[in-house]
Amino acid sequence: MTTNNTPSRAFQQDARAWSAFTGTNYTSALRQMSSPLAQGLLGPRVSARRLIAALHDHELIGAHGGAPRLGENGFRSDSPWSFNGKSDYIQLALITDMLRMFTPTSDSEAPDVDSYSLKHTAEWFLSPHCSYVSNGRLIWAAATLRLPIADPDGYGPNLLIGISERKHNYVRRMVGTGQTRPQATHYRPAGYEHLRAALPQVAAGELITENWVRPEPVIEPAPFHDWLIQQVGRNDVVGDLAGDYSAGVRDSDHRVAHTADELLAIFHEVSHSPEAYDAVVTSIAEWMRTEPSSAPVRTERIGRDSSEHQGWGAGAGTTERHEYRCPCGDGKIIEDHDNIPGFREHDVWIACDKCRAEWRFVERRGVRDWALEPVAVRPAA
Structure with a gap:
């Protein structure tokens, strides 16, 4: 100085x-x-x-x-x-x-x-x-x-x-x-x-006057990640998926999946074999059976449309349509809302044959609060 x-x-x-x-x-x-x-x-x-x-x-x-x-x-x-x-x-x-x-x-x-x-x-x-x-x-x-x-x-x-x-x-x-x-x-x-x-x-000759302070490390809870890493070495599809996922995290090829729906998002961001999706569904189903209090799955919203509607005599309103990626990525989840006086209807459905067979909406949740779980979490009696 x-x-x-x-x-x-x-x-x-x-x-x-x-x-x-x-x-x-x-x-x-x-x-x-x-x-x-x-x-x-x-x-x-x-x-x-x-x-x-x-x-x-x-x-x-x-x-x-x-x-x-x-x-x-x-x-x-x-x-x-x-x-x-x-x-x-x-x-x-x-x-x-x-x-x-x-x-x-x-x-x-x-x-x-x-x-x-x-x-x-x-x-x-x-x-x-x-x-x-x-x-x-x-x-x-x-x-x-x-x-x-x-x-x-x-x-x-x-x-x-x-x-x-x-x-x-x-x-x-x-x-x-x-x-x-x-x-x-x-x-x-x-x-x-x-x-x-x-x-x-x-x-360029500029003096840096503000001292850099090393931030305190922040440890985010990652229960699903921790569980999946523990499955590495298993001689089944879950173990294979866990090994590939662990290598991807280690090499910074993809982010950490803190939750099950983050694993689905990662699946759509990286190249994968056709069999990998089935392993993802199997792993998420086993995780939800292992941890019954685990959060269900929400997928990424990929489209939204809203328009004014003159109504049917009881006043004007709006219609909404939200589109989300279905779990496998080949279809959509559609969420519709008719906010018109006298004709208020709200609905959500899976517009994908494969996902309809493998996933269901979690019970006792509203249309706007929908979430999914694999059918295999609770097989039919």
């Missing part, structure tokens, strides 16, 4: 330390400290002295008074650091911010994201502000942030970094060339959108 264009003491100390460590002149080092790109977009500006200390003192990569254990190409690499004196600190600050997107894994979880894979993700994410990220610098930034780090094989240059593999996969697929984009956002890191928006702003 600066006041009246005078660098603060912390800036000066960082610049002196970085100048001595990299062989850069003090003015160039101070200029890097003051770059908007290095201000810290998802947290405080990373201290140059803290970066240097990580190479000396970190429990895994630190030299601890001996020969360097981390080089430009990675762990146990003989490659010396190659500092250009113009953007080294800025680059490390950007890599640090990229890693800050991810919540560190817990102490009970073994790190499993390979540093070499992660360094490519960093290149794609930070481009064009940082076109190349070395394996060593990625590990260096992770060590400075105190992310969990593990040595998988005891001899190679790559280390494992303790961030969520699924969140890393989401970012990699979003920014990588030739990648299939994820179709759901449940594994999107909390700081992803903020950092993507802030990078071009600071690259």
Whole structure:
């Protein structure tokens, strides 16, 4: 931070330390400290002295008074650091911010994201502000942030970094060339959108004055999802569906089905085999038998029409027609309302032969409050 264009003491100390460590002149080092790109977009500006200390003192990569254990190409690499004196600190600050997107894994979880894979993700994410990220610098930034780090094989240059593999996969697929984009956002890191928006702003010289605050995680109840995941491994159609659904959630190919009707909606959003629909109906029927208090199914509205009507002598009124997708998707559910004095009629029906045989309206619900359940939930006596 600066006041009246005078660098603060912390800036000066960082610049002196970085100048001595990299062989850069003090003015160039101070200029890097003051770059908007290095201000810290998802947290405080990373201290140059803290970066240097990580190479000396970190429990895994630190030299601890001996020969360097981390080089430009990675762990146990003989490659010396190659500092250009113009953007080294800025680059490390950007890599640090990229890693800050991810919540560190817990102490009970073994790190499993390979540093070499992660360094490519960093290149794609930070481009064009940082076109190349070395394996060593990625590990260096992770060590400075105190992310969990593990040595998988005891001899190679790559280390494992303790961030969520699924969140890393989401970012990699979003920014990588030739990648299939994820179709759901449940594994999107909390700081992803903020950092993507802030990078071009600071690259244009703009200082971000509002501190980003990591949101508290919100856990939404997902009883149907939890039940369906528990069916993975069963040797029947429900187990097959559960396996496909679980893989789709894991790979962000579709969203989480908190309720049974959300599974039906997902079914219509993704490619599927003809047999998949039957497995969906069977699974929903079993879920409703397992959890009798579970919510019945409402489908998506796909059309609506309303018109004025002059009436039949007792006054004018309106007619309404609402169309909803039927569960299998090949027909409709029609909801009609004649709001005409003396002729008030309201009705709802399934305009699909297949769905009429497999679904029924839940009893004791009004026409506007209709909901469905599979016939197999309560087979006829």
